[in-house]
Amino acid sequence: MQVFHSHTVDRVRSLLFGGRTRYGLIFTTVLYALLIAIGFVYLYPLLFMFITSMKSPTDLLNPLVQWVPTELYTGNYVKAFRVLNYPNALVASILLSVAPSLLQTFVAALIGYGLARYRFWGRRLVLLLILATFIIPPQNTVIPQMLTYRDLGLLGSPLALILPAAFGQGYRSAIFILVFYQTFLSLPKVLEEAARIDGASDLRIFLTIAVPSALPAFIVSFIFSVVWYWNETFLTSIFLEGGVQTLPMQLSRFVQAYENLYPPGAVNIFDRINEAVKMSGTFLNILPLLVMYFVLQKWFVESVERTGIAGE
Amino acid sequence: MTVRPLPRRLLSLRTREALHGYAFIALWVIGFVLFTLAPLLQTFNYSLNRVVVTVTGVNLTYVGWANYTRALATDPAFGELLIGYAIETLVAVPIVLIFSMIIALFLNLRFRLKGVFRTIFFLPVVITSGPVIRELTEQGAATAPGIADAPAVAEFLAQLPSALRNPVEYLLVSFILILWFSGVQILIYLASLQKVDQGIYEAAAIDGASAWEIFWKITLPTLTTATVVNAVYTIVTLSHFSENKVVRYIYGQTYALQGGIGYASAMSFLYFAVMAVLLLIVYLFLTRLLGKEAR
Structure with missing residues (x-):
C-alpha cells in the first residue's frame, strides 16, 4: 500500500514538475501562457492594421465595430493601391533593395575573407574602423555625399545607393563584413592551403573554395541586406530626391499623395482620407516583405545559428 | 641543392601575404576614404561655417564654434x-x-x-521601417492595449516626480515599439x-x-x-x-x-x-x- 502510494505521488510529481526527459505540466503551462502573451503583443499591431484596413467608412464611425467589420470592404485597398502608385513603387523597391544587396554581400565577403585569412599591418585598425562605420550616424556623412552626387548628376539615380554598397560602405555593410570575417575565421583552412600548393591563385581560391563553403552566410546576409535596404528611408529619401520612389518613400508622403488624387474639397466625405486607407497603404507596404519572410523563414532563423553572427 | 637564406624567404612570404591581404580589402579602404572619411571631415568643416547652397556651388562663411x-x-x-x-x-x-x-x-x-x-x-x-512605425504609432497600435489610458495608471504617473515620470511614461507608451x-x-x-x-x-x-x-x-x-x-x-x-x-x-x-x-x-x-x-x-x-x- 505504502509502495503504491508513493508511486502515485511520484507520478503526479513528475507530471506536474517534469523529470529528466521532459518538462512538467506547470512549466509547460506557464511557458505557453508567456509565449502566447508575447506573441499577441507582437501580432497586435499587425492584426490592428489588417482589421482597420478592412473597415468601410461606416464601420469606422460605428463605435460598436471594433474587431469584426460588418462587410468585406476592399475599397481602401483600391484607393491605397492607386495612391502608392503600387506597381511602379514595388518594382523600384525590389530593384533598389536587391541590386545594392547583391553587391554589398559579395564585397563584404571579399573584405571579410581578406581580414580573416591574411596577416598584415593595420588589420586591427581596419577592423576597428569597420566598427566605427557602423556607429557613425548617417547624418554625419550624408550632406557632403548628397552635394557631391548633385554635382555629378547622380542625385535621384539608383547609382547613388549602389556605389557605396560596391565599396563596402552600404547600409550596415559593417555588420556583413564582420559576419563574413567571423564565418571565414571559423572555417577550416586545409582545403585552401592544399589548393595554394597546387598553384591556384588567391582570387580563385576565394571564389571556388571559400565562397561555396560559406554559402549559408551568403544567403543570410543577402536576405538581411534586402530587408534592411527595403526598410531604409533616411538615406533613400535624400539620395533619391526627385528620382525613383520606393514603397516606404511613397508611404511617408501618403497623405499628400492621397489629397492630390482625391482633393478633399472635390470628393464626398466618405472618400476623404481616413485611418483605414492609411492602414491599407501600410499593409500593402509590408506585404511583399511578409510574403518573402514566410517563404524564406527557415533561412532567417536556422542558418543564423550556423553563421556565427554572435561573434565579437 | 642550393641553400637559400632563410630570413629573407620568410620576409618575402610575409610581405606577399600582406600584399594579397591588402588587395582583398583595397575596395573597402577606397570606399572608406571616399564615402565615410571625406564626408565626415566635410561635415565637420560645414559645422564650423555658415553654409549656403546655390545652383553653382556651396558658399562657406567661417563662423567658428557659433553653430x-x-x-x-x-x-x-x-x-x-x-x-x-x-x-x-x-x-x-x-x-x-x-x-x-x-x-x-x-x-x-x-x-x-x-x-x-x-x-x-x-x-x-x-x-x-520608419514610415510603417510612424503609421502604427499614429493609430495607437504601438501602445500596449489600454494600459497607458487607464485612469489608475494616469493617477500613478501624476504622483511621480517629473524626472521619473518621463521615462515611465515613455515605457508605457512605447512598450510594443521597444519590443519590436x-x-x-x-x-x-x-x-x-x-x-x-x-x-x-x-x-x-x-x-x-x-x-x-x-x-x-x-x-x-x-x-x-x-x-x-x-x-x-x-x-x-x-x-x-x-x-x-x-x-x-x-x-x-x-x-x-x-x-x-x-x-x-x-x-x-x-x-x-x-x-x-x-x-x-x-x-x-x-x-x-x-x-x-x-x-
Whole structure:
C-alpha cells in the first residue's frame, strides 16, 4: 500500500514538475501562457492594421465595430493601391533593395575573407574602423555625399545607393563584413592551403573554395541586406530626391499623395482620407516583405545559428 | 641543392601575404576614404561655417564654434530632445536586452509549435521601417492595449516626480515599439545559446545543480559577448532610426531657413558625441557587471 502510494505521488510529481526527459505540466503551462502573451503583443499591431484596413467608412464611425467589420470592404485597398502608385513603387523597391544587396554581400565577403585569412599591418585598425562605420550616424556623412552626387548628376539615380554598397560602405555593410570575417575565421583552412600548393591563385581560391563553403552566410546576409535596404528611408529619401520612389518613400508622403488624387474639397466625405486607407497603404507596404519572410523563414532563423553572427 | 637564406624567404612570404591581404580589402579602404572619411571631415568643416547652397556651388562663411554654442545655449528644443533621447535610450536598452534574452531562452527549449512562435517573434525584423512605425504609432497600435489610458495608471504617473515620470511614461507608451526592436538581438542570443556544448549542462545536472544555478553559473556567462554585442546594436539602431526625434529635428533644420546645413552639421556632431558617451557608459557598465558574473 505504502509502495503504491508513493508511486502515485511520484507520478503526479513528475507530471506536474517534469523529470529528466521532459518538462512538467506547470512549466509547460506557464511557458505557453508567456509565449502566447508575447506573441499577441507582437501580432497586435499587425492584426490592428489588417482589421482597420478592412473597415468601410461606416464601420469606422460605428463605435460598436471594433474587431469584426460588418462587410468585406476592399475599397481602401483600391484607393491605397492607386495612391502608392503600387506597381511602379514595388518594382523600384525590389530593384533598389536587391541590386545594392547583391553587391554589398559579395564585397563584404571579399573584405571579410581578406581580414580573416591574411596577416598584415593595420588589420586591427581596419577592423576597428569597420566598427566605427557602423556607429557613425548617417547624418554625419550624408550632406557632403548628397552635394557631391548633385554635382555629378547622380542625385535621384539608383547609382547613388549602389556605389557605396560596391565599396563596402552600404547600409550596415559593417555588420556583413564582420559576419563574413567571423564565418571565414571559423572555417577550416586545409582545403585552401592544399589548393595554394597546387598553384591556384588567391582570387580563385576565394571564389571556388571559400565562397561555396560559406554559402549559408551568403544567403543570410543577402536576405538581411534586402530587408534592411527595403526598410531604409533616411538615406533613400535624400539620395533619391526627385528620382525613383520606393514603397516606404511613397508611404511617408501618403497623405499628400492621397489629397492630390482625391482633393478633399472635390470628393464626398466618405472618400476623404481616413485611418483605414492609411492602414491599407501600410499593409500593402509590408506585404511583399511578409510574403518573402514566410517563404524564406527557415533561412532567417536556422542558418543564423550556423553563421556565427554572435561573434565579437 | 642550393641553400637559400632563410630570413629573407620568410620576409618575402610575409610581405606577399600582406600584399594579397591588402588587395582583398583595397575596395573597402577606397570606399572608406571616399564615402565615410571625406564626408565626415566635410561635415565637420560645414559645422564650423555658415553654409549656403546655390545652383553653382556651396558658399562657406567661417563662423567658428557659433553653430555649436547656438545648439547648446540658444536652441531650447535641441537640448531638450537630446536629453530625452539619452533617457529613452538608457530605458530601452535594458528592456530590449532582458526581453530578447528571455525569448531566446524560451526558443532554445524543446516544445511543440516552436516553429510558429519563432516565426512570430522574428516578424519585427522584417517589417520595422520608419514610415510603417510612424503609421502604427499614429493609430495607437504601438501602445500596449489600454494600459497607458487607464485612469489608475494616469493617477500613478501624476504622483511621480517629473524626472521619473518621463521615462515611465515613455515605457508605457512605447512598450510594443521597444519590443519590436528586439528581433535581431533574439537571433544573436539564440545563436550563442546554440553554441554552448550540451555536455556542460549534462555534467552540471549530474553534479546536482538546479536549473536556477545552471542559468546563473553556465548560461549567463556564455551570453556575455552576445550581451555586449546586443547592447551596442540596440543603441546604434535606436539612434539611427529615421523616426528618432533628434534625427528628425536635425533633418528638418537642414532645410530650414534659420538653420541650414552648417547648423545641422554641428547638431549631428553633438548628437554623435552623446551617442558615443551612451555607448561607452553601457559598454563599461556591462563589461564590469558581466565580468564579475563570469568569475
